[in-house]
Amino acid sequence: MLLVAPLFVLLLLSFCLPIAALLARAVYDPTMHDALPRTAAALDASPDRGVPDDAVFAAFGEDLQAAKQNDTLYNLAKDLNNLLPAARSHVLRTARGLSPDRPLTRAELTALDPFWGDSQTWSAIRNGVPSFTTGYLLAAIDLRWTPAGSIGAVPPDQAIYRAIFARTFAIAAGVTLITLVLGFPLAWLLANLSGPTAARLILLVLLPFWTSILVRTAAWTVLLQRSGILNELLLGLHAIDHPIDLMYTRAGLIIAMVHIQLPFTLLPIYSSMRTISPSQMRAAYSLGARPFAAFRRVYLPQVMPGVMAGCLLTFILCLGYFITPALVGGPADQLIANFISNYINIDLNWQMAAALSFILLALTLGLFAVFARMFGIDRMKLI
């Protein structure tokens, strides 16, 4: 136990804690609470839903003034914008036009910008003010808090994440199935060959396995593009008249992903096949089994743990694909990881990135649990 302790500490410090800290951003966000302390107190005092009274507006005016002074206005605007599209420019414009001398009234502000007279606006502020918020997690599955205080669907033109989660899982399942169909016979061949031929073939499988994903993805670009090797070859053979579009398509993405994932599916199957003695099949034949029956009742049950392990490995790895869809896929082939990356790098909306990561992790773990329950985790043969 003591010998593995350093590994546990390393995992805890460099893996579990950072992931937990990042995921916490999905529900913990003190920005609005810190920037709007007076508004928060005033809102607590007037529990009605909808557009609040003058007391809240006065407190809101003071908070905006203070936020303008201490550089928190922008973060406030950005945060509210995450919960309510278009809020950002309203906050900034309103704060710019505020006069510090007298308290703000509801009539004055709603006349200045009707945005503040909308119950949807105040619903977003009410939901954003507590440090703990469920808004981002709901948004990650195309839901939101309605002004009435219940959970409802977002407008159809903003609802995209369910479709993208579905796309991610569908592509992962498709790639897993193709690698299984391609990998199973190859694994059988490798397991039943002997001597130098087998070693050479294994090397051919492992060689791409050792190459970086980025390099292999870039190589597929060279192969698949309109003036690429594949198109030139097919044109040269007069098999096609015009170059076919493979780059930036679903087909191209699946080809590249299958190539990268094949060894992950194949190797566990291969290693479980290696343990089955050929004499078992001969025994089955000699007892009168037809080849298919022998395969189904003697061979397949023994390789199933390897098949399950290989498929699970490929499926879960596919859920996190990012580079390959970005380089080979088109806009309609981007997976959930691409959206997470976009929120982190471009939009700087880390709360939304954390919420999407949280949903992805939860779905993956849930699926894993179902899988483990159906087939038994102890029966799975990963290596």
Added chain:
Amino acid sequence: MKSIGCLGLIACAAAAVAAWPAGAQQQQLTIASAGGAWQQAQRNAWYTPFAQKLGIKFNEEETSAGMARVQAMVQAHNVTDDVVTVDTAQVLAACDSGILVRLDWSKIAPREGFLPGAARDCGMGLDVYGDVLAYNTDVVKSEPPTSVLALFDTKRWPGKRGMQKIAANNLEWALEADGVPTDQVYKVLATPQGVDRAFAKLDTIKNDIVWWQAGAQPPQLLASREVVMTTAWNGRIQNPIDHEHAPFKIVWDNEIIEYDMISIPKGSPHLDLAYQYLAYVAQPENNARLGVFIPYGPVVKDATEFVPKDTLPKLPTAPDHMKAALPIDMEFWADYGQDLNKRFNDWLAK
């Protein structure tokens, strides 16, 4: 005894390694930039001569994550970049969120010596570049396009066109192609109807677009004939024309003009040196030097006289190229960028 000696040696080495950065601390400046031909040009024009002049070491980072990287560093209180190059829209947003140093212009150069909008509270302009259209003359032989808006004419120029995977520029061009006069573009785009109109125009060519993300991609797309035409940053096309005799041609009409910016993250470990670097780049003769290596124009007014004669006609600000040019409105993009980018990404994903 031997093992103790070994340990001692390791300890000494460790101490030496630990002491080394401390001793060298005054002498290094770390810059994070966007890589490619542009960073190469910066290196030739500014990094190397500046490092030689001051006898310091210049560390370079290449990143496309710009502001996300700065935000992560500042929030973690572990800032390693002294200066970063970024887009103007990002500078405005990051300035408001307090992760950049508000520049003290007395340490750099007179603020009024810069082109309008190039000297910001948290960012200094480095150069002027154009978002232009480019095509491969081996592919488009008859009827060459004369305006960036040819992007939207799939009848006369059928085939794939490359466009940058961002909302900015594309929405402006879509409105211009839909008949909005250049000086009205931002007024129209500020209305929900204007945004719908721009996306409706983009819809008409959605299936013909190949999206690029890195500045190095457009010349590759042209060279591999993956696209008939592509939008690009003018320098990234001019460089292969000048140095590799690539058969590319730039279309200037309806170009969009932008500044590259440089900023100092809050908590930069070598603040004085960072200011010295900004002051160095802002000197007219230095500011003009970038144009020797990549055809981007100077942002300092007095620098124009130092621009080499043969570079002038290649700049996005050459009088011939400015006819229908649109200067990008960074305040607009700082205000509306987040929503328009969200809508753009939703639109892409459908």
